[in-house]
Amino acid sequence: MNTPSNRLAYKPLRHIKERIIEAGLFLAAFMSVATTFAIVAILVYESIPLFKVVSLWTFLTDTQWTPLFDDAHYGIMPLVAGTMVTTAVALAVAIPMGTIIAIYLSEFASHKVRESIKPVLELLGAVPTVVYGYFALIFVTPLLQKLMPELSGFNMLSAGLVMGIMIVPYVSSVSEDAMRAVPMHIREGSYAMGSTRFQTATRVVVPGAFSGIAAAYILGISRAVGETMIVAVAAGMQPNFTLNPLEPAATISSYIVQVALGDLPHGSIGYQTIFAAGLTLMLMTLVFNVIGYWLSRKFREVY
Amino acid sequence: MTEKETILKAEARDLSFYYGQAKALKNISLPLYDKKVTALIGPSGCGKSTFLRCFNRMHDLYPNNHYEGEIVLHPDNVNVLSDKVDPIEVRMRISMVFQKPNPFPKSIYENVAYGLRVRGINKKSILDEKVEEALTNAALWNEAKDRLQDLAFNLSGGQQQRLCIARALAIDPEIMLFDEPTSALDPIATASIEELMDELKSRFSILIVTHNMQQAARVSDYTAFLYLGELIEYNETKKIFTNPDRKETEDYITGRFG
Numbered sequence: 317m318n319t320p321s322n323r324l325a326y327k328p329l330r331h332i333k334e335r336i337i338e339a340g341l342f343l344a345a346f347m348s349v350a351t352t353f354a355i356v357a358i359l360v361y362e363s364i365p366l367f368k369v370v371s372l373w374t375f376l377t378d379t380q381w382t383p384l385f386d387d388a389h390y391g392i393m394p395l396v397a398g399t400m401v402t403t404a405v406a407l408a409v410a411i412p413m414g415t416i417i418a419i420y421l422s423e424f425a426s427h428k429v430r431e432s433i434k435p436v437l438e439l440l441g442a443v444p445t446v447v448y449g450y451f452a453l454i455f456v457t458p459l460l461q462k463l464m465p466e467l468s469g470f471n472m473l474s475a476g477l478v479m480g481i482m483i484v485p486y487v488s489s490v491s492e493d494a495m496r497a498v499p500m501h502i503r504e505g506s507y508a509m510g511s512t513r514f515q516t517a518t519r520v521v522v523p524g525a526f527s528g529i530a531a532a533y534i535l536g537i538s539r540a541v542g543e544t545m546i547v548a549v550a551a552g553m554q555p556n557f558t559l560n561p562l563e564p565a566a567t568i569s570s571y572i573v574q575v576a577l578g579d580l581p582h583g584s585i586g587y588q589t590i591f592a593a594g595l596t597l598m599l600m601t602l603v604f605n606v607i608g609y610w611l612s613r614k615f616r617e618v619y
Numbered sequence: 620m621t622e623k624e625t626i627l628k629a630e631a632r633d634l635s636f637y638y639g640q641a642k643a644l645k646n647i648s649l650p651l652y653d654k655k656v657t658a659l660i661g662p663s664g665c666g667k668s669t670f671l672r673c674f675n676r677m678h679d680l681y682p683n684n685h686y687e688g689e690i691v692l693h694p695d696n697v698n699v700l701s702d703k704v705d706p707i708e709v710r711m712r713i714s715m716v717f718q719k720p721n722p723f724p725k726s727i728y729e730n731v732a733y734g735l736r737v738r739g740i741n742k743k744s745i746l747d748e749k750v751e752e753a754l755t756n757a758a759l760w761n762e763a764k765d766r767l768q769d770l771a772f773n774l775s776g777g778q779q780q781r782l783c784i785a786r787a788l789a790i791d792p793e794i795m796l797f798d799e800p801t802s803a804l805d806p807i808a809t810a811s812i813e814e815l816m817d818e819l820k821s822r823f824s825i826l827i828v829t830h831n832m833q834q835a836a837r838v839s840d841y842t843a844f845l846y847l848g849e850l851i852e853y854n855e856t857k858k859i860f861t862n863p864d865r866k867e868t869e870d871y872i873t874g875r876f877g
């Protein structure tokens with residue numbers, strides 16, 4: 317009974333319910349954090365046998381990666397170089413194209429055009445990457461060979477270009493969201509000063525959306541660094557310490573699938589190398605994400 | 620202030636405006652005099668902003684809007700609403716200050732220089748001079764001169780609004796439109812902007828929307844009372860506030876509006 321004297325009394329049931337809900341939510345958040353830590357822990361733990369045989373210094377400075385040969389070398393740099401080159405080629409495609417598409421969709425396209433282009437773009441991101449890989453290998457490479465006859469059948473250029481196409485929708489959709497979040501009254505201010513649409517887009521909207529656009533680029537980089545199938549299929553899988561995109565090479569991720577799918581015995585040094593490679597990949601992605609986080613903090617929009 | 624001193628700068632002639640099918644302005648005719656302040660008053664939703672935004676063709680930014688009638692700009696004697704007129708050219712001569720301060724995501728300096736850069740003026744000496752002049756005229760120079768490279772968002776609300784005024788001044792407009800420029804500001808910032816307006820009207824013609832009757836009475840030379848998209852009464856401010864011809868106007872001004 318709620319008599320006037322007890323209507324303000326503490327209601328334990330309400331607070332117990334709150335606690336249970338809170339615990340459930342915490343558990344969900346905790347799971348994803350725990351999984352991340354577990355992955356890192358396993359990578360570190362499984363890499364230890366390798367680093368007992370190979371010093372960290374050798375791992376970082378040796379210019380050959382031949383862990384499966386009799387004359388084994390354990391220098392990660394060829395794989396890092398392959399990853400960097402394919403990523404750079406991909407970004408050279410994805411960043412300009414993605415940004416231009418985002419500007420068009422956000423500032424120029426009519427509602428109708430935007431609504432019909434966006435699903436098609438998103439489809440690009442939904443194509444399985446192995447399909448892109450074969451597209452690069454049996455379509456783009458022969459096309460490039462017509463221009464550059466000396467180009468080898470497996471090469472980083474073709475893989476990088478196709479990877480760039482794959483990443484375009486990631487860059488464009490996140491950039492477009494960021495640009496559309498720039499409030500209309502800021503745009504109106506620019507138009508009222510007598511600027512054209514293009515001036516408004518490039519001088520006001522893009523700077524205003526900078527942190528979101530930076531986040532889009534970082535997302536694109538992370539995608540490119542981790543991409544596996546396209547490079548595994550089209551770039552060849554020979555570790556090759558070169559920065560020349562016309563040559564074949566292996567990337568960190570393509571090396572990992574190559575070994576993981578092979579029949580190396582568990583516990584052999586060759587097998588353990590994939591964990592060290594995985595750890596390297598994870599650290600690289602982490603660095604890009606930290607840069608991205610820092611950029612978007614530094615240039616955060618304040619409206 | 621006698622009729623002889625006044626020069627016509629622009630006039631709305633039988634102006635109507637439609638948002639889609641909805642007629643938001645109904646056959647408004649109104650003169651705008653050079654070096655005078657004209658105030659637009661009326662209850663919320665009566666079409667003050669809509670009317671103001673016809674002058675720099677802001678409505679062109681959105682689809683399905685259309686104008687009827689004319690806004691004639693003098694001395695050209697050209698209807699700025701005509702299809703043959705480039706809205707960008709109109710906006711280069713008629714600048715606008717919005718209700719909510721809307722600085723660009725740039726430095727203080729670049730905000731003021733924006734209109735000049737858009738016009739292709741990039742010479743540093745000219746920009747420096749114009750930026751200083753505009754900030755001085757907007758009564759912001761003293762506060763801003765040591766932090767011109769700071770992001771404009773770091774200014775206070777009142778300072779941001781003065782920055783927006785400086786930005787609009789830097790392009791030497793012929794007409795300046797103010798849409799409730801002080802509604803987001805405190806009384807001190809408001810007073811400084813009102814003071815400013817008094818100085819600015821010696822240079823061009825001003826059209827200002829305000830909800831504040833005292834403000835209209837203080838800053839304007841002429842006042843127009845709008846109601847439901849119609850111009851109810853237009854006259855010298857003194858006359859409107861002391862002896863309006865229409866009952867509706869009197870009711871609105873005295874706060875007896877139902």
Ligand SMILES: Nc1ncnc2c1ncn2[C@@H]1O[C@H](COP(=O)(O)OP(=O)(O)OP(=O)(O)O)[C@@H](O)[C@H]1O
Nearest residue numbers: 638641643661662663664665666667668669670830
């Ligand atoms: N974008 C728009 N689309 C459709 N109708 C609109 C639009 N903007 C305004 N209106 C309508 O036009 C009429 C006039 O609006 P307007 O914004 O000009 O009023 P106002 O006098 O400036 O009001 P306030 O004092 O509240 O700012 C209102 O009925 C409003 O609902």
Ligand SMILES: [Mg+2]
Nearest residue numbers: 667668669798
């Ligand atoms: Mg309004």
